[in-house]
Amino acid sequence: MNIVLFSDDDCVNPDCINDGCFFYKHDKSINNCFVFYKNDERYLHIKKVLHLKEGDVFKAGIINGKICEALISHLSEEKILFSFCPNKPDKVETRPLPLPPIKIILGFPRPIQLRRILRDAASLGFAEIVLCGTDLGERSYLKSNLSSPEEIKKYLLDGISQAGQTLLPAFSFCSSVRDTLKDLKSASFKGSKVLLDIGDFPSLSTFKMKKGEELTIAIGSERGWTQNEREAFFSEGFISYSMGKRILRTETALTSALSVLLANNGFWD
Numbered sequence: 001m002n003i004v005l006f007s008d009d010d011c012v013n014p015d016c017i018n019d020g021c022f023f024y025k026h027d028k029s030i031n032n033c034f035v036f037y038k039n040d041e042r043y044l045h046i047k048k049v050l051h052l053k054e055g056d057v058f059k060a061g062i063i064n065g066k067i068c069e070a071l072i073s074h075l076s077e078e079k080i081l082f083s084f085c086p087n088k089p090d091k092v093e094t095r096p097l098p099l100p101p102i103k104i105i106l107g108f109p110r111p112i113q114l115r116r117i118l119r120d121a122a123s124l125g126f127a128e129i130v131l132c133g134t135d136l137g138e139r140s141y142l143k144s145n146l147s148s149p150e151e152i153k154k155y156l157l158d159g160i161s162q163a164g165q166t167l168l169p170a171f172s173f174c175s176s177v178r179d180t181l182k183d184l185k186s187a188s189f190k191g192s193k194v195l196l197d198i199g200d201f202p203s204l205s206t207f208k209m210k211k212g213e214e215l216t217i218a219i220g221s222e223r224g225w226t227q228n229e230r231e232a233f234f235s236e237g238f239i240s241y242s243m244g245k246r247i248l249r250t251e252t253a254l255t256s257a258l259s260v261l262l263a264n265n266g267f268w269d
Contacts (some may be wrong), residue, residue, distance in 0.1 A: 002047065096167045102215050103128040197242060208265060
């Protein structure tokens with residue numbers, strides 16, 4: 001966790017502030033106060049990992065908002081209160097890095113893989129991911145507890161906090177490849193479309209995005225795509241690319257492909 005992320009949901013009520021927030025009462029530069037309670041992993045990170053105390057500052061960010069430093073105004077065994085101090089002359093405030101315009105269509109993997117995939121991919125950076133059912137995939141994965149919107153968001157937040165960023169990629173679910181492609185078509189997507197597959201195809205390392213262009217890349221689950229699914233992608237203008245003849249796990253294929261695209265198209269410059 002290289003940045004502590006929070007949202008308006010963490011804003012405290014007046015009763016909480018009156019419990020003993022000395023800085024909030026006496027420092028007029030503080031205009032908002034936020035709280036993490038003892039059962040929150042962010043509370044544990046600040047107290048047990050960073051070993052901070054009242055009056056200390058830490059790197060914080062509003063989800064989908066700015067990055068800056070936050071001041072701890074109260075710390076107890078029950079909660080931590082903190083706030084931004086916009087009038088401090090030495091306060092550091094930065095804009096988050098924009099999300100690369102890459103949309104991922106991912107054949108739904110095993111839930112334990114999904115956790116790693118979302119964390120690693122979000123730390124690298126992408127704009128959107130669609131988790132879709134496939135002909136060869138296990139349908140029960142779509143209904144697992146680890147596949148709920150709340151859990152998906154949690155893993156994505158873990159990834160962007162690792163990267164020290166605040167912008168959260170979008171995510172959605174689709175029951176099949178055809179439904180996913182129907183949604184893509186209705187959104188009038190006009191960027192490049194890549195189908196990652198094993199075979200005698202051009203190397204993904206040769207793919208170049210045009211300046212300002214968006215990209216959608218489709219990556220299958222571990223059993224890959226059926227020929228019917230391939231034909232559906234081809235009918236919507238997808239072009240096959242490969243990363244060699246080795247058969248890769250889904251998480252390896254996704255993080256490797258995303259890394260190649262980011263590196264080769266200037267997102268790491």
